[in-house]
Amino acid sequence: MIKVESLTKKYGGFTAVDDVSFVARAGRVTGFLGPNGAGKSTTMRVMVGLTPASSGEVTVLDRAFADLPNPGREVGVLLDASAQHAGRTGREILTIAQRTMGLPRGRVDEMIERVSLTPEEADRRVRNYSLGMRQRLGIATALMGAPEVLILDEPANGLDPAGIRWMRDLLRDFADDGGTVLLSSHLLHEIEVIADDLVVIGNGRIVAQGTKAGLLEQAGTLVRASHGGAVLAQALGAAGAEVSVLDDGSLRTDAAPEHVGQVALAAGVPLAELRSADSAGLEEMFLELTADTQREGAAA
Numbered sequence: 361m362i363k364v365e366s367l368t369k370k371y372g373g374f375t376a377v378d379d380v381s382f383v384a385r386a387g388r389v390t391g392f393l394g395p396n397g398a399g400k401s402t403t404m405r406v407m408v409g410l411t412p413a414s415s416g417e418v419t420v421l422d423r424a425f426a427d428l429p430n431p432g433r434e435v436g437v438l439l440d441a442s443a444q445h446a447g448r449t450g451r452e453i454l455t456i457a458q459r460t461m462g463l464p465r466g467r468v469d470e471m472i473e474r475v476s477l478t479p480e481e482a483d484r485r486v487r488n489y490s491l492g493m494r495q496r497l498g499i500a501t502a503l504m505g506a507p508e509v510l511i512l513d514e515p516a517n518g519l520d521p522a523g524i525r526w527m528r529d530l531l532r533d534f535a536d537d538g539g540t541v542l543l544s545s546h547l548l549h550e551i552e553v554i555a556d557d558l559v560v561i562g563n564g565r566i567v568a569q570g571t572k573a574g575l576l577e578q579a580g581t582l583v584r585a586s587h588g589g590a591v592l593a594q595a596l597g598a599a600g601a602e603v604s605v606l607d608d609g610s611l612r613t614d615a616a617p618e619h620v621g622q623v624a625l626a627a628g629v630p631l632a633e634l635r636s637a638d639s640a641g642l643e644e645m646f647l648e649l650t651a652d653t654q655r656e657g658a659a660a
């Protein structure tokens with residue numbers, strides 16, 4: 361389990377992480393989601409003792425990371441796949457990790473195989489690795505000590521579609537075996553398939569958190585009128601529903617689809633589409649929640 365309590369991180373006068381609290385539980389994959397610069401990496405860096413907190417605290421398995429006697433055996437960390445000595449081979453990097461953690465030598469080959477690097481690739485210098493190969497090497501290092509917790513910053517970066525599926529399966533199995541997985545992404549679709557819980561951050565603040573199912577429910581209903589969208593929005597508002605207008609002119613509302621259908625019928629508005637919000641609805645909600653932090657000013 362990872363517990364973040366009222367964490368604040370300031371760089372001079374700038375608050376990168378602002379009173380953030382959440383828990384990543386054992387047996388579950390927690391997706392840490394937010395646009396570029398939202399504060400995900402900073403939170404994770406504090407988590408593993410690379411950056412001191414300005415206030416608040418983070419515990420991993422009920423202890424501060426610095427107090428874990430052999431951290432690699434308890435927490436697997438992948439923050440920056442490129443932060444490796446470029447002149448070393450993948451095998452050398454894994455061997456250093458294996459020795460530091462006091463593990464049997466055979467563990468290196470086991471991990472190389474686990475992340476599907478070929479022996480020839482493992483003997484190549486990291487400067488010649490593709491980004492996807494670096495990620496695989498980083499995941500191999502993180503898994504080396506058979507930890508209970510995985511903390512991964514944007515692990516899907518650079519992986520091809522088959523690699524992304526491979527990683528999903530790996531993380532799913534890890535959580536199903538009772539492990540805790542926290543993984544960050546700026547792309548909802550990248551983690552929503554695998555995450556059980558989501559923590560959404562924007563501008564250093566948590567803007568939503570909960571189970572994926574609960575957040576999907578909150579994402580409500582999507583409705584698109586053939587014409588008369590404004591009339592429908594007004595009628596839904598008059599019926600006590602919350603309504604927001606999306607970029608394509610469709611509406612997102614907290615009213616149930618059945619209720620929306622009744623309101624549309626009463627208002628004489630023909631519908632082109634009516635459905636419970638699925639992942640597209642979650643994406644819209646994510647964009648709305650973090651709208652003021654999106655550089656492109658996306659969302660309604």
Ligand SMILES: Nc1ncnc2c1ncn2[C@@H]1O[C@H](COP(=O)(O)OP(=O)(O)OP(=O)(O)O)[C@@H](O)[C@H]1O
Pocket residue numbers: 371374376394395396397398399400401402403545546
């Ligand atoms: N050492 C530092 N000094 C000053 N500001 C920093 C420092 N490290 C991070 N920041 C700022 O803190 C904010 C949060 O950065 P962070 O890297 O945590 O975001 P992120 O959510 O991981 O973004 P991305 O998805 O782009 O990786 C950014 O505005 C960043 O510029």
